[in-house]
Amino acid sequence: MKILITGANGLLGQKLVGLLAEKEVEIIATGKGNSRLPNPDTFTYVTMDICNANEVMETIKTHQPDVIVNTAAMTQVDQCETEKEACWDLNVNAVEHLIKASEANNAFLLHLSTDFIFDGADGPYDEEASANPLSYYGESKLAAEELLQKSNIRWAIARTVLVYGIAHDMSRSNIILWVKNSIEQGKDLKIVDDQWRTPTLAEDLAMGCWLIAEKQAEGVFNISGKDLLTPYDMAMMTCDYFQLDKSYIEKVDGSIFQQTAKRPAKTGFNINKAREILGYEPHSFEEGIKILHEQISAQ
Structure with a gap:
């Protein structure tokens, strides 16, 4: 099987390339700039701007992947409100280019989506819940889902929630590192x-993306953690876990923060469908902290 990944330099892209390197899979990793991925002997890297329709069509025609996994997106929610054109181009128009290239080359397209397509009034959500985005980011991600659903290709959507992890180049922080580093600095x-x-x-x-790709399982799948938590939790x-002084933390409600985009109050996902159809089973948040700690220690 040959799998092409967009946004391969991002956090999910890096983890996916690393996971697929352990499988019997030929990996075509793509990104807009140069590769920032470790272990370059495990994949072929191709520069591809997914906002360029011709580049997308040519790359997919040349490499003929069985599966395309689209991890590329503009995900900064506030940035999407102020840079709407760039957001739509990357989150919607690029998906249209991928759909056309998938159709022309008979590829299965797996697209990543988000809990921000929901308004947060009655989460956690299953795959059948009605969408009602509060932000332009959410609108763009919903529009991309709708393009897939009315297309003639074989497709899947993996919806996810608040992804955290350690990138190879430590380029991205997350709530665990932020809390740990801030308290250790006395903030x-x-x-x-x-x-x-x-x-x-x-x-x-x-892993959820691989389980979908391996089976070429069609439809919408919720691929998230299993613990429903607040940022305070x-x-x-x-x-x-790190035996830090909790007195540095003040519990507040979201209304005190002036953010450009509205956030849904209660999302989270019911993941039973992914468990039953794909055999997906995520780690607990506590296990996730331990895994991050081990990865930081190893660097």
Whole structure:
């Protein structure tokens, strides 16, 4: 099987390339710039701008992948509100280019989506729940889902929630590292306890993507963590694990933060479908902290 990954330099892309390197899979890793991936002998790297329709068509025609996994997106929610054109180009138009290239080359397209397509009024959500995005980011991700659903290709959507993990080049932080580093530096933190999520370890999301790709399982799948937590809960669990002083943390509600984009209050996912059809089983958040700690220690 040959799998082409977009956004291969991102956190999920890196984890997916690493996971697939252990499988009987030929990997075509793509990204807009140069490769930032470790172990270059395990994959072929191709520079591809997914916003360029011709480049997408040519690359997919040349490499003829069985499966395309689209991990590329503009995911900074506030940035999407202020840079709407760039957001739509990467989150919607690029998906249209991938659909056309998949159709022309008979590829199965797996697209990553988000809990931010929901308004957070009645989470956790299953795959059949009605979408109602509160932000432009959520609107763009929903529009991409709708393109897939009305297309003639074989497709799957992996929806996920608050992905955390360690990138190879430590280029991206997450709530665990932020809490740990801040408290170790003696910084006070205000952390919300009125938003709920099912945070997702990047390795678990990569595994969910592989399980879909391996089976070419069609349709929508919720691929997230299994623990419904507030950011405050996550911070407390981080303090417990690393034995940090909790007095630096103040519990607050989200209304005190001036953010450009509205956030859904309670999302999180029901993952029973992925468990039953794919055999997906994520780590607990506590296990995720331990895995991150081991990875930091190894660097």
